[in-house]
Amino acid sequence: MLDIEAYDHILFIIALCVPYSGKSWKKLFLLATAFTIGHSLTLGLAIFDVIQFSTSLVEKLIPVTIIVTCLYNVYQCFRSTDETWSSNVNLNYLIALIFGLIHGMGFSSFFRAALMPGEEDELWQQLLAFNVGIEVSQLIIIFGFVVLAGVVLNVLGVKWKWWVVGVSVFCGLVAISLLLNI
DSSP states (O other), rough: OOSSGGGGHHHHHHHHHHTTOOHHHHHHHHHHHHHHHHHHHHHHHHTTTTTOOOHHHHHHHHHHHHHHHHHHHHHHHHHHHHSSSGGGGGHHHHHHHHHHHHHHHHHHHHHHHOOOGGGGGGGHHHHHHHHHHHHHHHHHHHHHHHHHHIIIIIISSHHHHHHHHHHHHHHHHHHHHHHHTT
16 A cells, blocks of 8 residues: 555545544554455455445545545535544444455455465455554555645644645545546
8 A cells, every 4th residue: 555556545545534643643543444344345345255246336436535535525625624534434434344345355356466476375364464564554544644744734834724624635636636537
């Protein structure tokens, strides 16, 4: 996930986390975990051939998840009166979980391609290591993003609302570009 070619997943994590400050680190951790639970479920089901799906459809749905998350951020930003969005946290966990299901299908194509011949016997171990790697990568991305947000908000003095809107619009535009180029 730290690979620059996985920027669609990085954009999603950023879009999901932009409304939260470093003070909300528990919420950020739970959001990343909800996303991991969602993608782990569909990744496992796909790897063990319990579910099948159209790869081209999933490639289109991933940018849609980013766009929807960004639109939700902007809507909530202008609707909310505080920076915590505390009344919407459970909905955000649900969004992370559901959209994680879609991203897990996208991860399954990468996971299959990364398997070396003969590793099929160790599929459970590989799957566990892959998921742990994604969770750690997400936490690294979140930590880096929270540090950047702290600098932008506290040092540069950008207002929280405009930070959320700006980052969401940027991520949304990149996702629209992704969607149009599929």
